[in-house]
Amino acid sequence: MKKLEKIDLFNFGLENGKQRAYTPLFYQLFGQPLHSAPIVIVNHALTGNSNITGENGWWNDLIGENKTIDTNYFTVIAFNIPGNGFDNNFGNLISNYKDFTIRDIARIFWEGLFFLNVNSVFALIGGSLGGSIAWEMTALQPDKIANLIPIATDWKATDWVIANVLIQDQILNNSDDPIADARLHAMLLYRTPQSVNQRFQREKLNENSIFQIENWLVNHGIKLKNRFRLSSYKLMNHLLKTNDITRERNNFQSVITTINANIHIVAVDTDYFFIADENRKDYQQAKLVKENVFYHEINSIHGHDAFLIEINQLSQILEPIFNKQKQQKYVSA
Missing domain, CATH: 1.10.1740.110 (Rna Polymerase Sigma Factor; Chain: A)
Incomplete structure (x- = not known):
């Protein structure tokens, strides 16, 4: 397994006004050395972690050498949501879980990226909970991401x-x-x-x-x-119920107009959790105010987990995004 790295965050203010004196942010780096190649951020799902590829990597079929997200070409960064326990340090677990929101996690991830001197990202991708965090990260820093790819998720928590x-x-x-x-x-x-x-x-x-x-x-x-x-x-x-990129902002269309990124919404037609109908409605609303938004759909009998099962379909959706970048010179700021 790739080495687990750590960034120490001090005096981090949560959205509810409370302060955390110390928050360790753990992450892993894959592929090319930092700042030598286009950067891809991968956000993990509810029971996932930063170990996205390699030994016991949970997205090995999508990310790695000569895979769709090719680590021969990209630098890939994956953070652990603080408190997910992947560092095996039980002192870092979080008991006051209702103090946190997805916006807090998104801000923590940006703190980590700024610490690493990452100010532009080629692609930000995540499935389920990870995709919700990706939506919020993009709303927070709408000019720093070239491609937002939320998969089997939503920008809001539905009823x-x-x-x-x-x-x-x-x-x-x-x-x-x-x-x-x-x-x-x-x-x-x-x-x-x-x-x-x-x-x-x-x-x-x-x-x-x-x-x-x-x-x-x-x-x-x-x-x-x-x-x-x-x-x-x-x-x-x-965290799943705290998701809403319009909270204390304008409506969805107004938020979308501030985002420079190409937005690739990827739904699963049989998803019974983040239902595809919501994604289709979001796409239709977004297209009224933003040209570079795209809708893709995985067809599967398997439901929400299809984003982990139907790798061939997902790869076909993502291939044009990542292959196009391979033909361009790019070094992150």
Whole structure:
């Protein structure tokens, strides 16, 4: 695994007015040396981390040598959301999770980039929670990003997302086995009935045992419990409902007009969490005021998790963006 780097942030003011005396920001660098190549920022999803490629990399099929996001050509930076526990320092976990918003995380990520003297970014990409953070990062610094690529996400928390965040929060705070039980519910948000039914077909492990679907869900709960901390899950889940790039700003179209970046909205047609209808409406609104906004759709039976499963489709969507840059000389400011 690539070395985990750290930036020390002191006296960081949260959106609610509270101050954090010390916040460690952990990240990993992949590909070309910093400031020698175009920079790509990758934001991780709810249970993800900065280890995006290489040994145990969760997006290995998309990022790496000779992949769509080619580390032979790009410098790739991935931050860990503070409190996600990937540094294995339990003293850095965050208990006051409701103090934080996605805007706070986006500001922390920009603090990290400015510390690294990164003032322009070729592409900012993220799926799910990571894509929501990418939207907010772009709203905060609308002239510093060339391409915004939010995948299976939204610029706002819909009522549907807020409702499911509440259910997850209730499970996490009231269950005897909170991480495992919350994961059972979450997995059914990330997949579709069609995907589940097609895969398991009412089969059992053996004649007298539990159904295959039950075993699959239980195993997902156990795996997450073994690698994720309760405080981390509470924070990541809570952040989902704080997403809104229009909060204390103007409406969506007004915010969009301030953004210089090409915006590539990537939806999943069967996403039951960040539903594609919302993405389509956003695209139609954005096109009325901004020319360089584009809509792409992954077609899949698998639902929200298709952005991790349908790599061939995602690669075809992203290939023109990243290949075009390969033909141009670029050094980050």
